[in-house]
Amino acid sequence: MEKPTDRVEFECMLLGRYALNQRYRRDGTPILDRSAYLLLSRLELEGPMSIGQLSDAFHLDASTLNRQTAALLRGGLVERIADPDGGVARKFRISAAGERRLDDERTTNIGALTDLMDDWAPADVTAFADYLQRLNSRIEDRAGQPWPRPGVPVDQPGVTSPDS
Numbered sequence: 001m002e003k004p005t006d007r008v009e010f011e012c013m014l015l016g017r018y019a020l021n022q023r024y025r026r027d028g029t030p031i032l033d034r035s036a037y038l039l040l041s042r043l044e045l046e047g048p049m050s051i052g053q054l055s056d057a058f059h060l061d062a063s064t065l066n067r068q069t070a071a072l073l074r075g076g077l078v079e080r081i082a083d084p085d086g087g088v089a090r091k092f093r094i095s096a097a098g099e100r101r102l103d104d105e106r107t108t109n110i111g112a113l114t115d116l117m118d119d120w121a122p123a124d125v126t127a128f129a130d131y132l133q134r135l136n137s138r139i140e141d142r143a144g145q146p147w148p149r150p151g152v153p154v155d156q157p158g159v160t161s162p163d164s
Helices: 004-021 034-046 053-059 061-075 095-115 124-145
Strands: 080-081 089-096
Touching: 004 095, 034 053, 034 061, 034 080, 034 089, 034 095, 053 061, 053 089, 061 080, 061 089
Parallel strands: none
Antiparallel strands: 080 089
């Protein structure tokens, strides 16, 4: 008999496939790749971060992050700045162009989700979002790596549902 977690794993795999398989918008313009979208989102929420801080946040080695941030620098989506707190390491900050690109990308993503769920009851969309947050928060708690969320101060731990 198939367990519910078997279905969750399979559906998460498919969701990841659909999200990662998309390379161009319907109008033919390229979308941000997954790493760029994640890095820009993190910098938008948390503010300037060094390679070391990004390495801690993403569990990636510095060489991988150097390649990813170099691509963002070439694209004008981030800029290198002196540490605002006076530290030695330079930090990456999302640029105005990066903010616009991220906002455009997010708007497109939300529009696609709105279209896909247009026949869902609003309560079902809310419940689905709550379940996704609950699952992500549990993963973050186990890894000891909360992801900042909009509207939650950065210095607070991840938001976990009382049901978790």
